[in-house]
Amino acid sequence: MANLNELAQIGATPEGGVTRLAFSEADVAGRLWFEQKVKAAGLRYEMDGAGNQFGILPAFSPTKKLLLCGSHLDTVPNGGKYDGALGTLSALEVVQTIKEANLDLPYDLGVVNFTDEEGSVMSLFGSHAVAGQLTADHFTNLRSGTVDLVAGMARLGITQESALAATIDPDTLVGFVEIHIEQGVRLENAGISIGIVTSIVGIRSAWLTFGGEAAHAGAKPMADRRDAMWGATAFVQRAKALVESQFHPGVCNFGQLFVEPGAFNIVPAKVKLALEYRHGTEPQMDDMRTALFDLAQTIATEYGLTLQVEEVMGCISAPSDEKVVQVIEDSAEKLGLSSQRLISFAGHDTQSMAAITPSAMIFVPSVNGVSHHYAEYTKDADCVNGANVMLHTLLSDCWH
Amino acid sequence: MANLNELAQIGATPEGGVTRLAFSEADVAGRLWFEQKVKAAGLRYEMDGAGNQFGILPAFSPTKKLLLCGSHLDTVPNGGKYDGALGTLSALEVVQTIKEANLDLPYDLGVVNFTDEEGSVMSLFGSHAVAGQLTADHFTNLRSGTVDLVAGMARLGITQESALAATIDPDTLVGFVEIHIEQGVRLENAGISIGIVTSIVGIRSAWLTFGGEAAHAGAKPMADRRDAMWGATAFVQRAKALVESQFHPGVCNFGQLFVEPGAFNIVPAKVKLALEYRHGTEPQMDDMRTALFDLAQTIATEYGLTLQVEEVMGCISAPSDEKVVQVIEDSAEKLGLSSQRLISFAGHDTQSMAAITPSAMIFVPSVNGVSHHYAEYTKDADCVNGANVMLHTLLSDCWH
Numbered sequence: 001m002a003n004l005n006e007l008a009q010i011g012a013t014p015e016g017g018v019t020r021l022a023f024s025e026a027d028v029a030g031r032l033w034f035e036q037k038v039k040a041a042g043l044r045y046e047m048d049g050a051g052n053q054f055g056i057l058p059a060f061s062p063t064k065k066l067l068l069c070g071s072h073l074d075t076v077p078n079g080g081k082y083d084g085a086l087g088t089l090s091a092l093e094v095v096q097t098i099k100e101a102n103l104d105l106p107y108d109l110g111v112v113n114f115t116d117e118e119g120s121v122m123s124l125f126g127s128h129a130v131a132g133q134l135t136a137d138h139f140t141n142l143r144s145g146t147v148d149l150v151a152g153m154a155r156l157g158i159t160q161e162s163a164l165a166a167t168i169d170p171d172t173l174v175g176f177v178e179i180h181i182e183q184g185v186r187l188e189n190a191g192i193s194i195g196i197v198t199s200i201v202g203i204r205s206a207w208l209t210f211g212g213e214a215a216h217a218g219a220k221p222m223a224d225r226r227d228a229m230w231g232a233t234a235f236v237q238r239a240k241a242l243v244e245s246q247f248h249p250g251v252c253n254f255g256q257l258f259v260e261p262g263a264f265n266i267v268p269a270k271v272k273l274a275l276e277y278r279h280g281t282e283p284q285m286d287d288m289r290t291a292l293f294d295l296a297q298t299i300a301t302e303y304g305l306t307l308q309v310e311e312v313m314g315c316i317s318a319p320s321d322e323k324v325v326q327v328i329e330d331s332a333e334k335l336g337l338s339s340q341r342l343i344s345f346a347g348h349d350t351q352s353m354a355a356i357t358p359s360a361m362i363f364v365p366s367v368n369g370v371s372h373h374y375a376e377y378t379k380d381a382d383c384v385n386g387a388n389v390m391l392h393t394l395l396s397d398c399w400h
Numbered sequence: 401m402a403n404l405n406e407l408a409q410i411g412a413t414p415e416g417g418v419t420r421l422a423f424s425e426a427d428v429a430g431r432l433w434f435e436q437k438v439k440a441a442g443l444r445y446e447m448d449g450a451g452n453q454f455g456i457l458p459a460f461s462p463t464k465k466l467l468l469c470g471s472h473l474d475t476v477p478n479g480g481k482y483d484g485a486l487g488t489l490s491a492l493e494v495v496q497t498i499k500e501a502n503l504d505l506p507y508d509l510g511v512v513n514f515t516d517e518e519g520s521v522m523s524l525f526g527s528h529a530v531a532g533q534l535t536a537d538h539f540t541n542l543r544s545g546t547v548d549l550v551a552g553m554a555r556l557g558i559t560q561e562s563a564l565a566a567t568i569d570p571d572t573l574v575g576f577v578e579i580h581i582e583q584g585v586r587l588e589n590a591g592i593s594i595g596i597v598t599s600i601v602g603i604r605s606a607w608l609t610f611g612g613e614a615a616h617a618g619a620k621p622m623a624d625r626r627d628a629m630w631g632a633t634a635f636v637q638r639a640k641a642l643v644e645s646q647f648h649p650g651v652c653n654f655g656q657l658f659v660e661p662g663a664f665n666i667v668p669a670k671v672k673l674a675l676e677y678r679h680g681t682e683p684q685m686d687d688m689r690t691a692l693f694d695l696a697q698t699i700a701t702e703y704g705l706t707l708q709v710e711e712v713m714g715c716i717s718a719p720s721d722e723k724v725v726q727v728i729e730d731s732a733e734k735l736g737l738s739s740q741r742l743i744s745f746a747g748h749d750t751q752s753m754a755a756i757t758p759s760a761m762i763f764v765p766s767v768n769g770v771s772h773h774y775a776e777y778t779k780d781a782d783c784v785n786g787a788n789v790m791l792h793t794l795l796s797d798c799w800h
Contacts, residue, residue: 183619205664217653218745219583233633253617254629255664262656264605264676276664345618
């Protein structure tokens with residue numbers, strides 16, 4: 001908790017939050033602070049070509065096996081002091097504890113701070129690099145432009161080439177565990193101490209364009225209209241009901257909508273609707289996709305409209321490793337802590353790691369679910385619970 | 401019919417339509433053509449300060465009473481040859497017929513071509529002026545800017561001052577009758593020859609703003625969201641059903657919608673929806689207003705949203721004079737023509753005139769309801785039927 005509060009001073013905002021955008025001067029200062037903490041803990045400090053920082057506790061007998069834990073230290077603008085930092089510093093605390101207890105494990109333990117999880121320039125930059133999911137294509141069409149990224153990488157002492165070469169051989173990894181605040185209220189509402197992430201959601205998006213016929217909003221009787229707005233709004237209402245009734249806890253969102261021609265007195269000829277949907281596994285995502293697109297087509301037909309579907313973005317769901325989930329569950333039970341399996345609806349570095357090594361996440365409650373906001377808060381006791389569960393998880397013989 | 405086809409050559413478009421925007425050179429040419437036709441018919445030609453052109457057939461005994469009929473000669477861009485022109489030239493034909501028959505009536509008969517009905521610069525410019533509804537305020541915030549209007553008025557030989565002074569004393573008027581194409585398919589679908597307009601709809605508009613809470617489109621469970629899009633789309637669906645079930649033949653439209661923040665992955669915090677509704681009488685408009693705004697508030701409450709209503713435009717409904725409606729109905733019957741009472745959902749010069757003198761409109765069928773489009777078409781027989789009904793209507797002793 002002392003480390004968490006100390007780090008929160010770097011990039012502190014007047015509101016009590018933290019601004020430590022990846023690649024910024026504040027990020028560089030935070031990383032230097034972390035390097036010193038890693039070294040002070042007696043761990044071997046390393047940084048890879050993607051700027052990911054590691055603190056390694058070697059096994060007594062030399063091994064090429066590594067069990068990794070950690071998260072990220074960058075934040076969103078005026079974010080909270082828990083998102084990312086809690087996972088990285090809990091991992092440091094746990095590994096330091098194991099070192100101080102002088103325990104011999106059949107694998108190296110590693111604490112990691114992944115670069116730019118939040119995506120100031122590129123979401124999951126560091127964990128994507130480690131997992132071999134970063135490609136040269138990612139360096140085009142950047143949110144912040146290439147100039148900013150090149151300057152930012154120079155600040156960290158890395159380059160595009162070094163980042164692309166920062167992969168870890170999956171054969172050397174035994175697993176990955178990450179602690180994170182829930183960023184929601186499921187645990188808090190249920191009075192549960194520990195969440196065990198069974199999957200990080202897949203995210204898919206599409207533009208649905210309903211096409212009808214522009215008409216005089218007075219002279220054209222309602223019964224004769226082919227109104228694109230009617231189709232789009234029917235879809236929002238019925239897709240919402242469909243997802244709630246058949247795909248819970250999967251979710252959907254309708255975040256944008258454009259109307260043409262767009263006048264009070266003209267029946268809409270075209271409505272373009274932004275659809276996003278999320279669920280825990282790819283088969284569930286496939287089922288949602290079929291159900292939602294079928295519904296859109298049914299509605300288009302009902303209203304005499306055309307339908308165009310343009311799928312624009314995909315992010316594959318990342319199921320956790322059942323063995324690791326079970327170990328976390330057992331560890332919580334051993335500690336007398338209530339736990340609940342749940343899906344993470346936000347992205348995390350674990351989704352990169354889950355593709356190459358057995359992984360899972362430990363969630364701790366967020367007060368009021370506040371997230372990406374300076375008021376983000378998790379009680380000390382919950383932070384400690386999470387770290388204790390991780391300690392027991394790392395010591396499990398499931399990794400042997 | 402010959403006159404109609406001749407006039408359609410002025411401003412003819414390659415597609416077979418007509419572009420004769422009010423105040424344009426083509427409009428000036430059309431007006432000159434009309435002046436010559438009026439004079440050739442032996443009527444007294446006059447133009448008032450608003451550019452309205454009149455052809456007067458004086459009663460045998462001098463009188464200060466005037467029964468007016470007509471419409472407008474301006475068009476929308478690439479519009480049809482019937483909208484406006486049919487009403488003006490039918491009136492000319494009918495009055496000329498009465499003159500040729502040497503009939504003595506106890507009032508002067510007048511044919512009128514009203515200026516800028518379509519609103520190139522200002523909708524219903526001429527009829528508003530005659531009815532005393534044009535004010536200095538109308539000359540600010542013009543669609544086409546003041547420069548265009550001043551230049552256009554100069555082309556017609558009028559000024560703002562002369563237009564504002566162009567009122568007709570209601571006491572001198574005995575009534576107003578206008579023929580127009582239906583611009584819809586009600587007559588065509590019912591196989592009816594003559595529509596009798598019982599009212600020109602009132603039009604009211606409002607921006608409805610539903611306010612919720614922006615949230616993470618993944619981490620926020622659907623059950624906990626206050627999604628402005630859900631409220632707005634529920635309103636569209638339920639308002640549509642409400643108007644169709646309880647206010648038919650009144651209509652509503654949702655022509656524009658803006659979302660904030662407007663991203664795939666953010667639950668909408670604010671949705672601003674354009675609502676327009678129309679019905680035949682002010683009491684019906686008041687009922688619709690209450691029902692629609694109550695519904696919006698009910699839905700806002702259901703979804704945990706705030707609601708802001710900003711009423712932005714009103715156009716009062718213009719009921720026809722029952723006596724004139726009856727005379728038109730009787731005239732159609734006398735001629736063996738089927739007729740049907742209906743509401744006009746589009747605006748017409750009659751709505752200005754109905755405020756100052758007993759008025760009604762005669763509709764004739766539009767093939768496929770095409771309107772404001774070069775393909776607009778009404779069969780010759782239907783045009784002739786309309787003119788015959790107007791002839792008998794003008795000769796009724798209801799005006800005495």
